[in-house]
Amino acid sequence: MGMINVNKLTKDYGHGRGIYDVTFEVGKGETLGFLGPNGAGKSTTIRHLMGFSKPQSGNADINGMDCRKMHSEILRNVGYLPGEVAMPDGLNGQQFIRMMKEMRCCGKNDRSAELMERFQLDPCADIKRMSIGEKRKLAVVTAFMSDPEILLLDEPTSGLDPLMQEVFIDFIRDEKSKGKTILLSSHIFSEVEALCDRIAIIKDGKLISTVDAAEVKHGLKNEFTVAFRTASDFDRFMASGIATEWSDRRSGKCTVCVPDEDTNSFLKALSGCRIKSLDEHSVSLEEYFMHFYKSSKKFAVGGVSYA
Ligand SMILES: Nc1ncnc2c1ncn2[C@@H]1O[C@H](COP(=O)(O)OP(=O)(O)OP(=O)(O)O)[C@@H](O)[C@H]1O
Ligand SMILES: [Mg+2]
Known part of the structure; x- marks a missing residue:
């Protein structure tokens, strides 16, 4: 009760x-x-x-x-x-x-x-x-x-x-x-x-x-855009097995979504490369719930499923 x-x-x-x-x-x-x-x-x-x-x-x-x-x-x-x-x-x-x-x-x-x-x-x-x-x-x-x-x-x-x-x-x-x-x-x-x-x-x-609320926050993904110094740094990172959302060898850039539990492996893979810049874009609670406001579909918590 x-x-x-x-x-x-x-x-x-x-x-x-x-x-x-x-x-x-x-x-x-x-x-x-x-x-x-x-x-x-x-x-x-x-x-x-x-x-x-x-x-x-x-x-x-x-x-x-x-x-x-x-x-x-x-x-x-x-x-x-x-x-x-x-x-x-x-x-x-x-x-x-x-x-x-x-x-x-x-x-x-x-x-x-x-x-x-x-x-x-x-x-x-x-x-x-x-x-x-x-x-x-x-x-x-x-x-x-x-x-x-x-x-x-x-x-x-x-x-x-x-x-x-x-x-x-x-x-x-x-x-x-x-x-x-x-x-x-x-x-x-x-x-x-x-x-x-x-x-x-x-x-x-x-x-x-x-x-x-804590579960929602924990399930939110952190998105990073990485710009590598050289093509070989880019290649080294791509060979590390970290899944990318988007990548472009010519500009030496990629975007990676990192769930909290994968932060260590992401940082480890980055540590072997020379980096020009690293931009973080965290998905806020607002973006998470906006999805709900816009659609009537149910959405997953923790695993974060976006339509
Ligand atoms: N006394 C009433 N007579 C008829 N319809 C009503 C009455 N009170 C609320 N409603 C209707 O019930 C629904 C829910 O209204 P409610 O005021 O609870 O929404 P709300 O979630 O508080 O919205 P908001 O975020 O705009 O404050 C609305 O469609 C509203 O038009
Ligand atoms: Mg109201």
Whole structure:
């Protein structure tokens, strides 16, 4: 049993829109990245976890609380950052924070002052005059001020400037180190790479696969382009048995894909040759997942299969 359990959750909005049989879990202390193209079903799933929507079938629970039946406990105990922040226009930041404190029963766990400083939020401004980023920061402060153990973050850094995105990622790293359980939907691969232990991929409302982040990173290939000093250096390398993706004797160049486990033999083969230049091009998590975004085909993890 995970800390967060989603079990065959289905909400069909018609015309192929919605989520279908979505099943996954997030273990205690784990950060699960939730990736998928626009309209894939990430926010719908997260809203069900918050108990805001009633599923047609299936269920979800958080820390043993049924998300639908114990909606108010979920609201009090889970740090939720919605994809789209909607706030009452008639209040200023401080009034909104006070209102949320009463709802969340912060008590002695009140971290609002620390969070306002960390995210450089001026709480005195009227909400209706706040920029999107400022509203976002206000949402961050209210979501985390009661120090919740479980965080549901729906595209948490959208609307934040690059410096604030960094502040946010550092903040989530700290939360992780305290053993918090986190579900994070995102389109930002660097964020996913920096924070997530596992990644669940959703497309067209269906969970396609769940992969281990370290395994994906390990399976990514490193590509090197080598320019040799002379034709004989080129020939020596080609005779070493290292497979090349591309080679051209005339220019004395070749391109080699090196899985992590073959790095030593690649370096050994190179050490016998004189080299003009060596350029590395690592396949990033972004390129890896772009493949998924573009095609609906499944792809291998670890062995890295690209269409
Ligand atoms: N209340 C609703 N009524 C009808 N259709 C809905 C409703 N909410 C979501 N949908 C549809 O369900 C699908 C999933 O939407 P959802 O907002 O969960 O996607 P998402 O993965 O969060 O996308 P994005 O990356 O754009 O935020 C979309 O096709 C959307 O149009
Ligand atoms: Mg969304």
